[in-house]
Amino acid sequence: MTAAVALEGLSFTYVKDGSPAVADVDLTVEPGEVLAVVGSSGSGKSTLLRLVNGLLRPTAGRVHVGGRDVTDVHPESRPVAMVFQGYALFPHLDVAANIGFGLAVRKAARSTRRQRVHEVADRLGLADLLHRMPAELSGGERQRVALARALLRDPVVFCLDEPLSALDPVLRTAARRDLDLLLRAEDRCALYVTHDQSEAMTLGDRIALLKDGRLEQVGTSRELYDDPATTFVAAFIGTHPMSLLPPRAARVDAGPGVVTIGVRAEHVELAPGDDAVVTAVDDLGHEKLVHLAVQDHRLVVQVGPGPTLRRGDQTGFAVRRHSGFDADGRRVA
């Protein structure tokens, strides 16, 4: 089966001779797959989306969508639909006209327009809102209008640019579930850009982590969580990032070439001893996170709700599992 989206050596530089916003990215998305592209701001993830949907032309590399090379194809002729951050609904047009904007631009017959708009509006539960203006909609309704506008294009791939960031936290969880259901129900592939690693982990079948326009790692959330390819990934993925410290401080025999080890909070436990000092305790209810100072390094330990430790207490610890990184921050063990 051909990949739904295949990017080959894709690069983009905004200013001539400037540093690239996207550098030499190779990436494939399989049909039906949701690939979460995650990175901090300025990492090139929004630029990557705009290269896929054609708003930007790459300075090097090719873009294939649905088995076709679309590098030189205008955005409206690509089988790609975009949902923008903040949704970019046209404030002067009602819901129906927003959804049918592309058809109106392409001068489709009114009967076609009406039929297609009603079709997607029904699918997204917008049938009663067709004559509302965007300003009269809730955040969740706006998201559905943006999705309907995207769905109307019958795309091979959805490009979603931070689709949940415009919603307040209470709505976000529900909207995230709706979005997940919709993407699964439509069985289309999606490139989902977010800066929020937990969003990426719950929505993405796989995660692509970008840093300075380059791919740090592509894999399932489990792979990125358990076996980060670099110290950057180790520190980025997970609600509690990996603790990074030298093997000697952690009293781990890490093997040759390893200068840093990464330890998940759940892979280390407290033990009798006095080589670490408690600097803080976060009580999260079902678990506690104990922050230790080991020599000059930080180590976070997850413990059950039981033991009572206070700041300044001395304790020992034992690392059960770790990843090893070389001097360049790359995983070697």
Add this chain to the structure above:
Amino acid sequence: MTGRYQRGVALMGLPFLVGSVLLVVGPVLITAGYAFTSYDGFTPATFNGLGTFRDVLADPELHRSLRATAWFLVLAVPLRIVGGLLLALLADGRGRIAGATRVSVFAPAVIPDPATALIWLWVVNPLYGPLGAVIRLGGGTPGPVLIDPWGARLTIVALSVFALGEGFLVTLAARRELSPQLYEAGRAEGARSMALFRRITLPLLAPVLLLLAARDVLVSMTNALVPTLLLTRGGPLDATKTLPLLVYERGFREGFLSEGAALAVLTLLLGVAAFALAWLAYRGGRAFARARDSRF
């Protein structure tokens, strides 16, 4: 807290309120009062009912003035609004050229009216002005522009179009408020530059443009005095004798103060009516656009 805040606002607004009552509302009321009298400034005013209005309305000079004003509005207001819009779209870039464009477009608006009038006297002078030079270059013979009714009208219009800086600035500011993402969304849906302009820029700027036009109509009707006075004195054949100029001549040069007042009242009423029409046109246009866009 809010009560105190509102009292503070009222207190700070007070000087403005007093100023507008003394300097605007008062004179308007006094003027309106004189319009119902017969008054020459030397002998006491006598009540004349609607007599002064009857005289003024029957005066053929008023009819010529209305025509001159109408021509001026019909030509100048659209040119100023469309020109301001086009220049705002052109100058909406970053970089040195766009910056220089913005300054040069706005600059004429801060030149005082008398100076502008003098510049234009020179521009259209057939002997040593640039217009004459251009005509001679093209092989023609330049004639005097300002003694031809249409030459005079167009010169006044051109002068007012060059001072479109304020409208330009407002349009530019409104244009910059439009989210770049709307244009990305439009382009992603297949809109090219003309469609983006027609379907996104224009409808979203329409409220601003129509408000500017309504204001421009009002200001042009009631305020466009100095350039016409200095350039053409309303001539030739009253072709450029706009309403404010007629008010000035009747009231101050010829000393018929009550007739000037009646004309001023008429001008103000017409200006407000034109403003209201422009606003109604805007409301109607918006309702129409909304009905059209949602026929699905």
